[in-house]
Amino acid sequence: MLEQLLIFTRGGLLLWTWQELANSLKRSLVNVLIRSWLLEERAGDSCFQYADAATAAYTLKWRFHNQLGLVFVAVYQKLLHLLYMDELLENVMREFCLVYSPRQTNFPDFDDTFRQLLKEAEANSKRKGVAQQNLRKGLEGKRHVMRFEGKGVKSAGKESNEKTSSGGDDEADGEADSKGKTFRNGDGGKNANGSHLSGSSSYSDDNDSLMSRNSHETAFDVSRLQLRNSKGHGKKGTTPLDAQNSSSKEDVGKKKAKKNRVWGDAPPPSKLDFTQPRDEAVQGEPNVAVVVDQGLSLMDKDEEDEDDFQVDLEEYNFTAKGDDEKKVPTKMGWLSSLVQSVAGKAALEKVDLEPGLKVLRDQLMTKNVAADVAAKLCDSVAASLLGKKQGSFTRISSIVRAAMEGALLRILTLKCSVDILHDIHQAKEQGRPYVIVFVGVNGVGKSTNLAKVAYWLVHHDVSVMMAACDTFRSGAVEQLRTHARRLQIPIFDKGYEKDPAMVAKEAIHEALRSKQDVLLVDTAGRMQNNEPLMRALSKLINMNEPDMVLFVGEALVGNNGVDQLTKFNQKLADLSTTANLHLIDGILLTKFDTIDDKVGAALSMVYVSGVPVMFVGCGQTYTDLKKLNVKSLVKSLLA
Amino acid sequence: MAADAEEEQLLLVSSLRQWDSWKQLQREEVALFSTFGVLFVTMVFFYVVIRVAFRRKVSNTILLVGLSDAGKTTLFYQLRDGSAHQGSVTSMEPNDDEFILHSESTKKVKIKPVHIVDVPGHARLRPKLDDFLPKTCGLVFVVDALDFMPHLRSAAEYLYEVLTKTVVARKKIPVLLACNKMDKITAHSTDFIRKQLEKEINKLRLTRSAISSADVTSEISLGVEGEPFKFSQCVNQVSTAEMSALNGQVEEVEHFIREQVKP
Numbered sequence: 001m002l003e004q005l006l007i008f009t010r011g012g013l014l015l016w017t018w019q020e021l022a023n024s025l026k027r028s029l030v031n032v033l034i035r036s037w038l039l040e041e042r043a044g045d046s047c048f049q050y051a052d053a054a055t056a057a058y059t060l061k062w063r064f065h066n067q068l069g070l071v072f073v074a075v076y077q078k079l080l081h082l083l084y085m086d087e088l089l090e091n092v093m094r095e096f097c098l099v100y101s102p103r104q105t106n107f108p109d110f111d112d113t114f115r116q117l118l119k120e121a122e123a124n125s126k127r128k129g130v131a132q133q134n135l136r137k138g139l140e141g142k143r144h145v146m147r148f149e150g151k152g153v154k155s156a157g158k159e160s161n162e163k164t165s166s167g168g169d170d171e172a173d174g175e176a177d178s179k180g181k182t183f184r185n186g187d188g189g190k191n192a193n194g195s196h197l198s199g200s201s202s203y204s205d206d207n208d209s210l211m212s213r214n215s216h217e218t219a220f221d222v223s224r225l226q227l228r229n230s231k232g233h234g235k236k237g238t239t240p241l242d243a244q245n246s247s248s249k250e251d252v253g254k255k256k257a258k259k260n261r262v263w264g265d266a267p268p269p270s271k272l273d274f275t276q277p278r279d280e281a282v283q284g285e286p287n288v289a290v291v292v293d294q295g296l297s298l299m300d301k302d303e304e305d306e307d308d309f310q311v312d313l314e315e316y317n318f319t320a321k322g323d324d325e326k327k328v329p330t331k332m333g334w335l336s337s338l339v340q341s342v343a344g345k346a347a348l349e350k351v352d353l354e355p356g357l358k359v360l361r362d363q364l365m366t367k368n369v370a371a372d373v374a375a376k377l378c379d380s381v382a383a384s385l386l387g388k389k390q391g392s393f394t395r396i397s398s399i400v401r402a403a404m405e406g407a408l409l410r411i412l413t414l415k416c417s418v419d420i421l422h423d424i425h426q427a428k429e430q431g432r433p434y435v436i437v438f439v440g441v442n443g444v445g446k447s448t449n450l451a452k453v454a455y456w457l458v459h460h461d462v463s464v465m466m467a468a469c470d471t472f473r474s475g476a477v478e479q480l481r482t483h484a485r486r487l488q489i490p491i492f493d494k495g496y497e498k499d500p501a502m503v504a505k506e507a508i509h510e511a512l513r514s515k516q517d518v519l520l521v522d523t524a525g526r527m528q529n530n531e532p533l534m535r536a537l538s539k540l541i542n543m544n545e546p547d548m549v550l551f552v553g554e555a556l557v558g559n560n561g562v563d564q565l566t567k568f569n570q571k572l573a574d575l576s577t578t579a580n581l582h583l584i585d586g587i588l589l590t591k592f593d594t595i596d597d598k599v600g601a602a603l604s605m606v607y608v609s610g611v612p613v614m615f616v617g618c619g620q621t622y623t624d625l626k627k628l629n630v631k632s633l634v635k636s637l638l639a
Numbered sequence: 640m641a642a643d644a645e646e647e648q649l650l651l652v653s654s655l656r657q658w659d660s661w662k663q664l665q666r667e668e669v670a671l672f673s674t675f676g677v678l679f680v681t682m683v684f685f686y687v688v689i690r691v692a693f694r695r696k697v698s699n700t701i702l703l704v705g706l707s708d709a710g711k712t713t714l715f716y717q718l719r720d721g722s723a724h725q726g727s728v729t730s731m732e733p734n735d736d737e738f739i740l741h742s743e744s745t746k747k748v749k750i751k752p753v754h755i756v757d758v759p760g761h762a763r764l765r766p767k768l769d770d771f772l773p774k775t776c777g778l779v780f781v782v783d784a785l786d787f788m789p790h791l792r793s794a795a796e797y798l799y800e801v802l803t804k805t806v807v808a809r810k811k812i813p814v815l816l817a818c819n820k821m822d823k824i825t826a827h828s829t830d831f832i833r834k835q836l837e838k839e840i841n842k843l844r845l846t847r848s849a850i851s852s853a854d855v856t857s858e859i860s861l862g863v864e865g866e867p868f869k870f871s872q873c874v875n876q877v878s879t880a881e882m883s884a885l886n887g888q889v890e891e892v893e894h895f896i897r898e899q900v901k902p
Contacts (some may be wrong), residue, residue: 011757012712012730027728034729035707035761069732105716105724410763419796422846 002082002118003058004075006030007096011069016096016107018114030073033060036610042380049078063089066388067347068100084125091117297456298618298626347387348396356400357382360638367637369600370562373607381407405638408603412630414612420548424462424517427547433465433511433519435544437504438588439537440552441564442525445590445617447476449552450520451483453588453615455622457518458487465516467507468493469500469540470524480522487622490514500524501540508544521546528567538575541582550614551584554591555601562608569609586614589628593618597636602628698776699737699900700754704768704801705781706794707760710819713884714781715757717741718893723885730759733767740893753900765797772806777813777899779892781884784818784826787835795839802840802873813876815895822883829879833870841868 007016008030029050037048048060057078064071072093074085095113357378364374381403390399427434436453438446447470454464466484468491470476477493484491492507504521511519523540526533541549551568553561565584573581587605595601602613613628703711712727715734721741734757739750756771758764780798783790801807802814816836818829870877880891 006728008728010730010732011734012727012759013716013734014725014727017725027726031708031729034731071731105720409766413763413766419846422843425842425846 001080002074002076002085002088005092005114006073006075007092008071008073009069010071013105015070015100015105016110018111029058029060029075033062033073042376061085061089063093064383064386065093065097066384066386068097068102070096070100072096082125083128084121087124088117088121091121295623297452297459297623299456299615343392348385348390348399350382350386352390352396353382353385353400356397359397360400360404364600364603364637366598367600368558368595368598369637370559370604370608372559373562373604374600377404377407377411377607401638405634408634408637409630411607412603412628412633420614421460421462423547424457428517433508433516434548435508435511435519435521435546436548436550437521437523437541437544437546438550438552439523439568439584440525441527444525444552444554446470446525446552447479447483447522448620449588449590449615449617449625450480450522451487452617452622452625454483454487454489454520456625458489462517463515464489464518464520465507465511465514466491467504467511467519467521469503469507470522471496471498471500471503472524476522476524490516500536501543504540504544528564528571534568534571535575538572541572542575542577545582548585549582550586550588551609551611552588552590553601553605555589555595555599556591557601559604561601562604565605565609584609584611587611588615588617589613590617592616593624597639599633599636602633603637698754698774699751700756700771700774701777701779701896701899702768702771702775703755703757703779703781704797705760706783706790706797708786709760709781709783710884711757711760711781714779714817714819714882714889714892715755717884717887717889718755718896721887723887729761730757731761731764733758733771740896742890742893751900753896755896765800768801769804772804772812775806775810775812777815777896778807779815779817779895781817781819782832782836783820784829784832785820785823787827787832791835791839795836795843798836799840799843802875802877808874811875813878813895813899814873815892816870816877816879817882817892818879819882819884821881822886822888829881833879837868837870844868 001020003020005018006014008014014027032050033048048062050058050060058075059078060073060075062071062073070093072089074089076082076085092114095117096107096110099107099110099113360381361374361378364377365371369377381400384407385399385403388399390396424434438450440446450466454466457464464487466480466489468477468480470480471494474496477495480493481491492503492510494503494506500523507519507521521544523537524533526537528534549572551565553564557564565587569583572583576582587609589602589605592599602616605611606613616626616628618624618626703714705711707729712730712734713723715736716723716727718740719736719738735754737752737754739752758768758771778801780801782794787794798816806812807814816829816833818826818832820826821829866872878895880895882889882892
């Protein structure tokens with residue numbers, strides 16, 4: 001049953017509400033929806049699911065009326081999959097707009113209209129439900145036929161829900177997405193109650209589609225089998241059989257130590273290991289030049305801000321593109337589009353916006369923005385423009401561009417201030433070191449950028465200490481030791497083959513004892529789907545509770561960057577033992593100098609995680625660390 | 640006789656010539672005078688037009704700023720309609736309207752309407768503030784007195800940002816710290832809020848000035864070096880007030896608005 005329906009203006013005033021059973025108004029829920037979803041440019045998604053430990057789980061659906069600036073939100077229990085919600089929202093929107101006038105703030109007559117609409121919608125859905133049941137009974141015997149027509153049955157059964165026509169792919173995507181998007185470090189993510197937010201971008205599940213779901217399962221059985229097989233190969237020891245095999249192989253291996261191949265008659269060399277023993281290495285190191293001053297870090301240099309930030313309104317002649325003509329059903333000829341741009345139009349429709357959005361989507365993807373992020377952004381922009389009046393002498397392409405520019409600026413604007421120095425001072429007042437942990441996949445530049453951050457902090461009169469918790473990669477400890485020597489800061493390390501979590505713990509004790517302000521912890525690179533390594537990382541973070549977890553990602557990464565970030569966040573949340581989830585707090589974007597203007601990776605990462613970009617690494621010397629310049633980023637994305 | 644006639648003729652001619660030249664001169668003079676006259680009139684005209692068009696319009700815009708959930712939208716509707724209607728949710732867009740304050744709508748005297756803008760408090764929409772600042776003549780910073788301590792730092796940062804904008808300092812825009820939700824028992828007092836904000840801003844001032852010039856997003860520095868920060872040290876006037884937007888106790892805010900926008 002529908003629990004609540006709210007109508008409010010974009011400015012925030014509640015115009016009309018309806019509650020079932022005199023529930024208390026779920027205004028806080030709507031606030032959470034607005035803050036963590038709609039303002040995050042996810043308005044293109046179909047629904048939002050909220051789960052709280054205290055209250056029941058709810059699903060929220062919304063509709064915008066862009067011309068009048070109204071928002072319609074429906075709230076119902078998550079367990080009930082109400083089909084008629086979309087239809088009801090559309091009807092309510094239509095009826096309300098007839099009644100609405102700008103200055104009016106009270107709509108007492110609308111209650112009756114709404115009750116009527118609700119009754120109609122419920123009756124409709126019951127009728128459809130009965131019809132589908134009949135359909136199911138009639139076709140139960142012909143399941144293998146349904147396999148090929150699975151998509152057809154589904155679309156016939158749900159006329160009201162237009163977003164379901166893409167079928168099984170969406171289902172698989174939806175599951176992955178709903179899990180992937182569960183944990184973001186937004187306002188709601190760090191709730192004291194431990195509530196977590198998840199949104200699904202796919203269609204809403206519904207009970208009536210059992211038949212079609214079965215058909216889809218049979219249809220995709222083969223592909224799922226293949227997936228399972230490939231996963232089995234990748235993971236070590238997933239099944240007991242595999243574990244047995246691998247252990248037996250190891251035993252065999254130990255018995256037969258590898259013998260070096262002998263070429264000719266030469267006797268095998270006795271020792272192939274040329275690494276120097278540790279105490280020799282310490283003495284044998286050459287004198288490392290101390291870095292006193294290499295100048296100001298780029299963090300401190302003002303970037304030339306262009307005051308008149310005007311987006312170049314380039315002309316997109318979308319009617320000339322060949323493939324557009326095939327895809328867009330009603331093609332607008334050159335003359336008609338000219339007339340429309342001069343005269344204006346009463347209400348923009350999806351078909352009008354589609355060409356311009358497609359162009360923008362392609363443009364974003366050429367700038368290395370992840371494909372689904374670009375798609376979602378375009379959906380959100382479309383949702384905010386539908387039904388708006390097109391003024392005269394404006395082209396649709398310029399309207400779409402302006403809206404997209406606004407959306408990008410909004411996403412990239414920091415949600416909360418990133419004043420690290422302020423936080424460090426606060427931690428100093430409390431008498432404990434500020435701990436920053438650098439995590440990321442292999443080879444992104446964690447150790448290099450750790451040194452850059454240390455250099456910057458040292459220049460701001462903050463005492464820094466490094467902790468070498470990368471105990472796996474050969475040379476990692478020596479690398480950090482070299483940096484520490486050059487920067488003249490203390491370093492804590494325990495060599496190789498030690499447990500990183502314990503090393504970090506001891507490092508924190510050491511920093512506390514020697515009254516350091518900041519402790520920078522370096523970890524080993526790991527792939528996001530490597531379960532044991534992610535568990536180890538989670539253990540390190542849970543045990544030591546750092547103040548900031550910095551995800552280091554390279555700007556060269558493509559669609560995989562989104563996957564990395566979501567999986568890291570997910571694993572950190574899944575495997576955390578304490579009630580407080582500690583997720584990724586910031587992003588450090590590296591290798592920014594290697595991309596000319598294909599700066600999309602920054603946008604994808606920020607959109608997916610909701611976390612700000614703290615630093616940007618743009619070179620390999622100590623001074624190559626700067627802040628993200630939002631305006632120039634947006635400019636190069638849309639250029 | 641002939642000589643006389645000739646003389647006469649000569650005289651006539653010369654006098655004619657004189658008259659001619661004098662006429663010409665007159666014509667030239669007239670032309671000259673007329674050009675000067677036209678020029679003068681045009682200049683006067685332009686001067687008047689420019690003075691009228693570009694004179695410093697006394698602005699009547701008041702901004703309502705503050706964190707999310709402070710009560711800005713409620714205050715806006717209270718000022719406009721005298722009631723908060725059915726409540727409000729987080730604003731996604733600014734509320735912008737020009738009206739006569741509801742409490743003064745009963746007066747028979749013709750009062751100048753006030754243009755009030757309620758800027759959303761959500762961090763992502765903060766850049767909208769810059770669109771409205773140039774034409775502002777007064778700023779009301781709404782603070783939630785009930786849920787104050789958890790948001791102290793964000794409130795202080797926002798207030799610091801506002802106070803250090805060049806526009807605010809240059810035009811000496813007066814700021815009113817309105818403590819909202821004072822009808823609740825557990826709400827903090829105005830004095831407490833003011834002192835806490837001063838302390839936080841002092842801390843912010845020190846850390847922000849420790850960073851080099853580029854990191855400082857603000858354009859000017861606040862307060863006096865070496866002394867702890869106080870609102871009285873600001874160039875513009877910062878005053879405090881109590882109110883309860885939901886209950887309609889907004890007299891102090893209205894008083895402030897009336898002070899800025901002279902009727």
